[in-house]
Amino acid sequence: MSILPLPAKDLPLWRCTGCDALASSPVSLCPACRSDCISEIRSPGNGTVAASTVIRRPSAAAVVEGPFGLCVVRLDEGVLVPGHLPSPETMPVGTPVRIVARRGAVPVFDLQESASA
Amino acid sequence: MTGLSIVGIGSTTFARHEGRTAVSLAAEAGIQALRESGLDAEHIGALYLGNFISGFLTGQEVLAGLTADRMSLGAIPATKVEGACASGGIAFRHACMAVASGQCEAAIAIGVEKMSHAGTATVTQGLNCALDHEADAASGLTYPGLFALVWQAHAARYGTTREEVSAVVKKNRRNGLANPLASMGANLSDSDIEGAPVIADPLTLYDCCPISDGAAAVIVTRDDLARQSSATAIRVRASAQTSGRPGLAAHPDLCGFAATSAAAHRAFADARLAPADIDLIELHDCFSIAEIVDIEDLGFMPKGHGGAWAREGRTAVGGDLPVNPSGGLEAKGHPVGATGIGQIYEVVCQLRGDHANQVEGARLGLTHNLGGTGVACTVNILERTS
Numbered sequence: 339m340s341i342l343p344l345p346a347k348d349l350p351l352w353r354c355t356g357c358d359a360l361a362s363s364p365v366s367l368c369p370a371c372r373s374d375c376i377s378e379i380r381s382p383g384n385g386t387v388a389a390s391t392v393i394r395r396p397s398a399a400a401v402v403e404g405p406f407g408l409c410v411v412r413l414d415e416g417v418l419v420p421g422h423l424p425s426p427e428t429m430p431v432g433t434p435v436r437i438v439a440r441r442g443a444v445p446v447f448d449l450q451e452s453a454s455a
Numbered sequence: 456m457t458g459l460s461i462v463g464i465g466s467t468t469f470a471r472h473e474g475r476t477a478v479s480l481a482a483e484a485g486i487q488a489l490r491e492s493g494l495d496a497e498h499i500g501a502l503y504l505g506n507f508i509s510g511f512l513t514g515q516e517v518l519a520g521l522t523a524d525r526m527s528l529g530a531i532p533a534t535k536v537e538g539a540c541a542s543g544g545i546a547f548r549h550a551c552m553a554v555a556s557g558q559c560e561a562a563i564a565i566g567v568e569k570m571s572h573a574g575t576a577t578v579t580q581g582l583n584c585a586l587d588h589e590a591d592a593a594s595g596l597t598y599p600g601l602f603a604l605v606w607q608a609h610a611a612r613y614g615t616t617r618e619e620v621s622a623v624v625k626k627n628r629r630n631g632l633a634n635p636l637a638s639m640g641a642n643l644s645d646s647d648i649e650g651a652p653v654i655a656d657p658l659t660l661y662d663c664c665p666i667s668d669g670a671a672a673v674i675v676t677r678d679d680l681a682r683q684s685s686a687t688a689i690r691v692r693a694s695a696q697t698s699g700r701p702g703l704a705a706h707p708d709l710c711g712f713a714a715t716s717a718a719a720h721r722a723f724a725d726a727r728l729a730p731a732d733i734d735l736i737e738l739h740d741c742f743s744i745a746e747i748v749d750i751e752d753l754g755f756m757p758k759g760h761g762g763a764w765a766r767e768g769r770t771a772v773g774g775d776l777p778v779n780p781s782g783g784l785e786a787k788g789h790p791v792g793a794t795g796i797g798q799i800y801e802v803v804c805q806l807r808g809d810h811a812n813q814v815e816g817a818r819l820g821l822t823h824n825l826g827g828t829g830v831a832c833t834v835n836i837l838e839r840t841s
Contacts, residue, residue, distance in 0.1 A: 391603035
């Protein structure tokens with residue numbers, strides 16, 4: 339699947355309006371306080387690499403052919419979010435990254451410095 | 456749960472069983488367990504079958520009813536349970552609850568999986584049924600990928616090294632050489648492991664458990680009926696099951712699984728025992744790094760110390776705390792639904808004193824079975840009382 343530029347370079351997050359807890363995927367009740375008042379907000383998509391790998395043997399159902407770089411990013415808001423890396427290489431834990439594109443629904447993260455260059 | 460014993464065990468080899476069906480494997484293990492127990496089939500009041508993806512991979516469902524029929528168990532309730540790779544452990548706990556509740560005086564738990572006929576990409580797709588598809592599957596995450604991420608996070612926080620993880624691989628593959636049920640025993644060197652094809656950086660082929668077929672079965676009874684059995688009874692001191700957050704991003708630091716910590720806490724509390732009481736462990740080493748993470752999560756040492764224990768040989772047979780003397784998932788293979796029961800089979804052999812890799816004087820053993828992205832976990836504590 340080709341890499342598409344984001345119309346708006348941001349990410350959806352879900353915030354509990356009761357206790358402000360954040361989640362990076364949709365929740366029905368807040369995991370912290372069980373409130374059902376959940377609102378969708380936008381993150382600018384800045385964070386640091388929490389872990390990364392290269393998937394060399396993908397699932398038969400994968401939308402991207404391997405190998406591809408996969409990461410989990412800790413956003414500045416504090417939550418983790420899975421995403422892709424621009425090339426099939428790992429990035430050290432703690433590397434500052436930002437969202438630069440999207441493959442389907444999956445955010446692609448790259449170095450903050452190269453992304454702003 | 457008190458007053459429960461395991462009186463019969465059975466297992467196929469964990470290997471490629473070409474031309475066999477899941478039902479024939481399950482029935483083979485079940486009949487072996489029933490015969491070993493010496494109990495009449497009329498005593499068996501319930502069957503619980505753990506299975507994960509045989510429906511997806513073979514097109515055959517109703518495996519519990521088919522297996523009960525193949526074993527001629529009559530009209531007893533036969534129930535399939537599913538919790539990804541923890542399906543077998545969950546089946547065992549349900550058999551324990553059926554007996555403890557008084558619904559029946561004996562129950563059989565069987566775990567089974569048939570996988571090896573399918574290609575790796577299709578098996579990977581099947582195993583991915585255990586991912587949270589709303590949160591994670593679109594990213595192309597796989598289970599080797601998940602444990603590769605766990606390894607990188609664990610290494611960044613605690614300094615865990617390739618050498619320490621390889622120590623787990625070498626120990627488990629070596630343990631498998633003597634186990635007649637294990638198909639992947641081997642003497643491996645560090646260079647064998649590091650030179651193997653990379654599956655998901657830094658995991659190589661030898662860091663991953665092999666795709667396998669197989670079945671295992673155990674019979675649970677009340678203690679009074681256990682005395683009628685011809686087999687040496689092993690007491691169930693605790694059988695705990697927990698759930699964890701399924702999404703990758705819901706794990707606070709990727710260095711452990713909360714479901715494991717919670718299940719261990721519950722099992723030790725129920726048994727009124729502590730980690731120091733345990734003589735051996737069979738745990739869920741689906742990937743080499745998982746053994747280090749699991750043994751820490753189970754509470755046997757502080758987080759970050761598991762790698763050193765492996766490197767120093769403290770988890771070998773004859774070490775302070777033998778882990779996976781069977782060879783574990785890495786040397787036995789991982790027929791997913793069978794694994795949790797296979798672990799109980801191995802610990803029962805140890806507590807009876809007749810295991811190929813016997814831990815001298817073993818009296819208390821623990822099994823740990825983890826499903827999915829930490830979404831389900833079971834921990835059992837078993838005891839030799841004679």
